[in-house]
Amino acid sequence: xxxxxxSAPSTPVPTAPAGSAATVLSPSKEAWRxxxxxxxxxxxxxxxxxxxxxxxxxxxxxxxxxxDISGKPFTGPFEVASLPLGSDYLGRDIxxxxxxxxxxxxxxxxxxxxxxxxxxxxxxxxxxxxxxxVDELLSRVAEIFQVMPSLLFAMVLxxxxxxxxxxxxxxxxxxxxxxxxxxxxxxFMRLRKLDYVNAARAMGAGPVRLMVRExxxxxxxxxxxxxxLIIGVAILFExxxxxxxxxxxxxxxxxxxIGSNRKYVLDAWWAVTFPGLAIFLTVLAVSLVGDGLNxxxxxxxxxx
Amino acid sequence: MTGRNAMxxxxxxxxxxxxxxxxxxxxxxxxxxxxxxxxESISFSLARGQTLGVVGESGCGKSMTALxxxxxxxxxxxRIVAGQMRFEGIDLLGLSDAAMREVRGNRVSMIFQEPMTSxxxxxxxxxQIAEAVxxxxxxxxxxARERAIEMLExxxxxxxxKRVDDYPHQFSGGMxxxxxxxxxxxxxxxxxxxxxPTTALDVTVQAQIFDLISDLRSRTGTAVILIxxxxxxxxxxxxxxxxxxxxxxxxxxxxxxxxxxxxHPYTRGLIxxxxxxxxxAHGEPLEEISGTVPSLLERxxxxxxxxxxxxxxxxxxxxxxxxxxxxxxxRRVLCWLHADASVPGAGGAS
Amino acid sequence: MSTLASVAKRFAYALALIFAxxxxxxxxxxxxxxxxxxxxxxxxGGADQATLDQIRVAYGLDKPxxxxxxxxxxxxxxxxxxxxxxxxQPVIKLILQRLPATVLLxxxxxxxxxxxxxxxxxxxxxxxxxxxxxxxTVMSLVGYSMPTFWTGILLVLLFGKVIPILxxxxxxxxxxxxxxWVTSLDVLHHLVLPAFTxxxxxxxxxxxxxxxxxLEVLSADYIRTARAKGLSEGxxxxxxxxxxxxxxxxxxxxLQFGNLISGAxxxxxxxxxxxxxxxxxxxxxxxxxxxxxxxxxxxxxLVIAANLMTDFAYRLIDPRLRNR
Numbered sequence: 017x018x019x020x021x022x023s024a025p026s027t028p029v030p031t032a033p034a035g036s037a038a039t040v041l042s043p044s045k046e047a048w049r050x051x052x053x054x055x056x057x058x059x060x061x062x063x064x065x066x067x068x069x070x071x072x073x074x075x076x077x078x079x080x081x082x083x084d085i086s087g088k089p090f091t092g093p094f095e096v097a098s099l100p101l102g103s104d105y106l107g108r109d110i111x112x113x114x115x116x117x118x119x120x121x122x123x124x125x126x127x128x129x130x131x132x133x134x135x136x137x138x139x140x141x142x143x144x145x146x147x148x149x150v151d152e153l154l155s156r157v158a159e160i161f162q163v164m165p166s167l168l169f170a171m172v173l174x175x176x177x178x179x180x181x182x183x184x185x186x187x188x189x190x191x192x193x194x195x196x197x198x199x200x201x202x203x204f205m206r207l208r209k210l211d212y213v214n215a216a217r218a219m220g221a222g223p224v225r226l227m228v229r230e231x232x233x234x235x236x237x238x239x240x241x242x243x244x245l246i247i248g249v250a251i252l253f254e255x256x257x258x259x260x261x262x263x264x265x266x267x268x269x270x271x272x273x274i275g276s277n278r279k280y281v282l283d284a285w286w287a288v289t290f291p292g293l294a295i296f297l298t299v300l301a302v303s304l305v306g307d308g309l310n311x312x313x314x315x316x317x318x319x320x
Numbered sequence: 321m322t323g324r325n326a327m328x329x330x331x332x333x334x335x336x337x338x339x340x341x342x343x344x345x346x347x348x349x350x351x352x353x354x355x356x357x358x359x360e361s362i363s364f365s366l367a368r369g370q371t372l373g374v375v376g377e378s379g380c381g382k383s384m385t386a387l388x389x390x391x392x393x394x395x396x397x398x399r400i401v402a403g404q405m406r407f408e409g410i411d412l413l414g415l416s417d418a419a420m421r422e423v424r425g426n427r428v429s430m431i432f433q434e435p436m437t438s439x440x441x442x443x444x445x446x447x448q449i450a451e452a453v454x455x456x457x458x459x460x461x462x463x464a465r466e467r468a469i470e471m472l473e474x475x476x477x478x479x480x481x482k483r484v485d486d487y488p489h490q491f492s493g494g495m496x497x498x499x500x501x502x503x504x505x506x507x508x509x510x511x512x513x514x515x516x517p518t519t520a521l522d523v524t525v526q527a528q529i530f531d532l533i534s535d536l537r538s539r540t541g542t543a544v545i546l547i548x549x550x551x552x553x554x555x556x557x558x559x560x561x562x563x564x565x566x567x568x569x570x571x572x573x574x575x576x577x578x579x580x581x582x583x584h585p586y587t588r589g590l591i592x593x594x595x596x597x598x599x600x601a602h603g604e605p606l607e608e609i610s611g612t613v614p615s616l617l618e619r620x621x622x623x624x625x626x627x628x629x630x631x632x633x634x635x636x637x638x639x640x641x642x643x644x645x646x647x648x649x650x651r652r653v654l655c656w657l658h659a660d661a662s663v664p665g666a667g668g669a670s
Numbered sequence: 671m672s673t674l675a676s677v678a679k680r681f682a683y684a685l686a687l688i689f690a691x692x693x694x695x696x697x698x699x700x701x702x703x704x705x706x707x708x709x710x711x712x713x714x715g716g717a718d719q720a721t722l723d724q725i726r727v728a729y730g731l732d733k734p735x736x737x738x739x740x741x742x743x744x745x746x747x748x749x750x751x752x753x754x755x756x757x758x759q760p761v762i763k764l765i766l767q768r769l770p771a772t773v774l775l776x777x778x779x780x781x782x783x784x785x786x787x788x789x790x791x792x793x794x795x796x797x798x799x800x801x802x803x804x805x806x807t808v809m810s811l812v813g814y815s816m817p818t819f820w821t822g823i824l825l826v827l828l829f830g831k832v833i834p835i836l837x838x839x840x841x842x843x844x845x846x847x848x849x850x851w852v853t854s855l856d857v858l859h860h861l862v863l864p865a866f867t868x869x870x871x872x873x874x875x876x877x878x879x880x881x882x883x884x885l886e887v888l889s890a891d892y893i894r895t896a897r898a899k900g901l902s903e904g905x906x907x908x909x910x911x912x913x914x915x916x917x918x919x920x921x922x923x924x925l926q927f928g929n930l931i932s933g934a935x936x937x938x939x940x941x942x943x944x945x946x947x948x949x950x951x952x953x954x955x956x957x958x959x960x961x962x963x964x965x966x967x968x969x970x971x972l973v974i975a976a977n978l979m980t981d982f983a984y985r986l987i988d989p990r991l992r993n994r
Contacts, residue, residue: 167932
């Protein structure tokens with residue numbers, strides 16, 4: 017007699033009989049199938065593609081140097097043919113800035129996210145797997161970083177050290193790793209207790225092999241989702257730092273455009289609106305993709 | 321074998337007005353793969369103080385019947401598509417939501433299968449019991465609290481006055497189920513529906529809970545609908561028993577009759593399967609009913625038990641007979657094997 | 671462990687954290703390229719050799735590093751966070767001056783986000799497939815993706831040019847003076863936009879979270895029990911379900927105090943709100959490192975305090991966590 021009790025719904029809902037016609041795909045293909053059906057996620061993916069495309073091809077298609085004075089200051093958008101999106105308070109071309117600015121934003125965002133995930137995953141995995149004093153120690157360290165407000169900490173780092181893109185990448189990576197670590201720790205703690213890990217251990221696998229080959233692939237889904245969302249966080253972070261004038265002043269970025277034009281917002285709304293729109297759309301795209309990945313990789317027991 | 325603790329004057333005596341009457345109740349569920357008919361023409365009645373057992377495998381619709389009675393079936397996917405339910409003469413389906421809420425927990429109560437998750441973890445047990453009392457009996461806080469303590473004592477919670485402020489996580493599974501019973505009986509309902517109250521508990525505790533229900537039942541005269549797949553419990557506690565399969569009642573009658581002389585092949589199988597039955601000699605393998613319950617989506621017109629029945633006939637797959645009534649309507653069975661034994665004029669399936 | 675003992679334990683732990691943050695500060699000062707004396711003096715004109723020497727002596731920079739460390743800790747714990755050479759005041763004084771503004775901003779934003787976010791999430795959970803629920807999801811995605819400073823600037827644009835009904839800068843209107851009541855109203859008037867801007871990101875998060883949490887809670891067995899008792903939908907939702915659904919929101923909100931302060935830095939610069947954020951910004955412009963580090967340290971203390979309070983709030987809400 018099969019027990020059809022499910023853990024969540026309170027009324028037993030009839031389900032299709034076992035062995036019905038659904039074909040079984042490999043997990044990654046299945047995930048892709050679910051992802052593809054998610055319109056919002058696909059929209060995000062397309063949007064992201066557009067952003068990357070602009071970033072790669074833009075400067076060649078629109079080779080106006082972003083820092084040059086291209087025309088009269090405070091020209092509005094769509095007014096003059098040579099300044100499609102207008103000019104800022106110095107007369108710099110807004111569209112040029114946007115086309116070029118994406119590079120810094122995305123580069124820093126991706127690189128910083130990579131660092132964040134690397135540190136966070138390592139720390140979290142070690143803490144979650146070994147437990148005991150290792151966990152205690154690492155958790156305390158993480159907590160120290162978590163207590164310091166991330167932006168302020170990054171601001172301090174950027175001020176004390178040389179404000180270059182590299183510093184920005186490292187700074188962002190250093191202040192945002194704690195959430196990934198927390199997630200990784202929870203996953204590793206949960207997974208190390210499962211039977212298949214014990215089985216592998218009984219066959220003589222050492223800790224590193226266990227962590228990498230047995231646990232990590234199963235911990236991957238939520239971590240992938242988290243990594244995607246971290247990219248969005250890193251992009252926003254970079255934008256914030258360059259808005260405050262703390263990034264490399266010789267590299268054009270969207271945040272820098274907003275920051276330098278902030279004082280003139282009431283006279284030149286386009287100079288801050290368009291770069292901000294770019295940041296917003298990029299982060300939105302990343303979030304949509306992240307959400308789509310979440311639905312695809314972490315299926316819930318019942319659809320809502 | 322009648323219910324051991326049956327009060328005199330209840331049980332198999334035909335009452336004048338049944339306390340609860342269900343007639344032709346059918347419920348459908350809208351699922352992703354189609355419409356499933358989870359209850360088909362369910363009819364039964366319950367007299368005051370009587371205990372009706374409902375048995376069957378998981379998924380046969382026993383719980384669904386209980387939820388339908390309480391009108392707790394979630395309406396978007398579920399729907400009561402036919403039938404009537406009358407409680408003390410009142411048409412339950414015709415009641416407004418507010419009126420139905422007055423019935424729930426007050427005149428008809430229900431306890432559920434999972435005591436570990438059926439109590440709200442953030443409120444203490446006293447509050448959860450008192451809440452029902454305050455709502456239905458309009459008692460003030462102090463009186464309601466006293467009543468809660470009284471109920472906790474009645475269900476056998478030691479040091480009730482101290483424990484009334486404890487939280488569910490401070491009780492064991494068996495104790496939590498007692499709290500649930502206390503909550504259900506606090507307003508003196510006429511009917512208690514117990515949906516597999518012991519399935520999630522340890523064997524030793526199961527007996528205690530059944531004893532408790534028995535005891536309370538005889539003290540308060542509450543009618544009980546006992547839903548279970550434990551034939552032993554039915555034998556001990558139920559005056560009448562209804563056997564369900566795939567959403568239908570396939571057999572119904574007094575417990576003594578049904579156990580001694582099961583008519584439907586499924587009933588026979590259930591009785592034979594139960595461990596400890598005299599039919600299985602010690603050391604011999606237990607009987608089983610091979611196969612599984614068919615999907616409620618794929619029902620044809622024939623008998624749902626056909627594929628598993630040892631006595632299946634060709635006409636079983638084509639259709640069902642009208643319900644056969646025997647012994648002045650006190651015995652019912654839905655099976656071709658007995659289709660000719662109807663007492664003339666006793667009527668067909670409703 | 672009794673409640674008193676566990677409270678004491680938590681306080682001790684918080685103190686240890688404060689020590690740790692101070693240590694990080696110390697490491698930063700000495701790990702930064704350049705002369706620590708310069709760092710402390712701030713690289714501004716006026717840091718002549720005499721001042722630098724003075725600093726070297728005052729801070730014992732010629733002494734062994736461990737002694738410097740203990741001196742540093744000792745000073746910090748007694749309230750001496752250094753001197754701001756730009757404002758010519760002790761750092762601690764500057765910080766305490768600006769602290770109330772930031773606390774006001776952050777707390778208002780947090781409460782607004784929790785209340786509105788939770789209400790929106792509960793509302794959406796009651797009608798899961800509807801347009802309203804979809805709208806809440808969309809708006810929360812949008813709110814989450816908008817850079818805080820950009821949202822603020824857009825609001826400045828809106829209320830500065832289009833509908834000038836709210837002040838877009840500062841905390842007080844200098845032309846208004848009067849009793850306590852009038853002043854408070856004025857501050858509140860100025861608080862609306864900055865607090866709202868800061869709250870948006872968190873409103874977005876909490877509405878999604880509370881919607882998901884509510885949906886999960888509503889399918890729980892104890893909700894079915896509550897309904898079986900005859901409780902009205904109102905009681906079921908607002909009494910039985912909400913308290914359970916709120917817990918994830920409180921958890922997350924508690925963890926985000928640090929982020930809130932970071933966000934406050936950005937919002938304060940947009941709206942010229944006179945809090946710790948603008949102080950930090952100004953100290954960067956003026957290369958006033960002691961102040962900057964002081965702000966970092968002090969805001970960490972705020973976060974530690976907030977974590978403590980969240981911990982206690984938790985115990986209040988979830989009885990399963992008491993007496994641990």
